[in-house]
Amino acid sequence: MFLKDNLRPQGVFVGLDNYKFLFQDDVFRQVIWNNLIFALGTVPTSMALAILIAVKLSGQQRINMWMRTAFFYPTVIPLIAVANIWLFIYQPYYGLMTRLFDTLGLPTIPWLTSVHWVMASMVLMTVWKQTGFFMIFFLAGLQNIPRHIYESADMEGASGWYIFRRLTFPLLMPTTLFVLIIAITDSVKMVDHIFVMTEGGPNNASNLILYYIYQNMFAFGDIGLASTASVVLIVFLLLIAALNFFALDRRIHYR
Secondary structure, eight states: OEEEETTEEEEEEOTTHHHHHHHHOHHHHHHHHHHHHHHHHHHHHHHHHHHHHHHHTOSOOHHHHHHHHHHHHHHHSOHHHHHHHHHHHTOTTTSHHHHHHHHTTOOOOOTTTOTTTHHHHHHHHHHHHHHHHHHHHHHHHHHTSOHHHHHHHHHTTOOHHHHIIIIIHHHTHHHHHHHHHHHHHHHHHOOHHHHHHTTTOSTTTTOOHHHHHHIIIIISOBHHHHHHHHHHHHHHHHHHHHHHHHHSGGGOOOO
């Protein structure tokens, strides 16, 4: 509600003009669209893979323990380091993706310089990093499901898909809700990889809302607009949390 920048350090009261300007800003609308695509690409994909891996590796066999460690390993790597790893993978001349596509006889894709591919590149990197983290929560949730439920289902001749759909997934709903909130929150607060890989480009195709706030705050010196965008982000996260807790709570099975 205040217009404040480096030239007006005292601030000038402008009412809701900052919000009006924000929602009329083409870059902000592009950023919101980018964040929506990023969330739709990362949240369901990483959660689905995490559940699948957790179910497959929930046994106590030694190979499962090694595989769980392998899938969890990307989680402990800092996001800056992950961004540098994938920056090498996406290099247009000597990157691993380029070499792989050359080996398969496929045309090289400009992963980080094409407006059509840069968001897919960000999604792939994020799914690789987050899946193992979410897997741990689902593994913990699976440990809390009584074994006799599965034994009874096996005696009845239930298929694996039926057991998962009717028993495992409903009993994992508390864990799923928790992971969903974390995943959605991560989709709007992850920004480190943008600094390293694209700086929001090309043509704002990979710009996300937190990087947009950073640009207006520190690069452009528009403190008022950055604060306004921050308020919008906080309200959005509160609404998502409220929707998850109150709208989905009726479908959750607690023990």
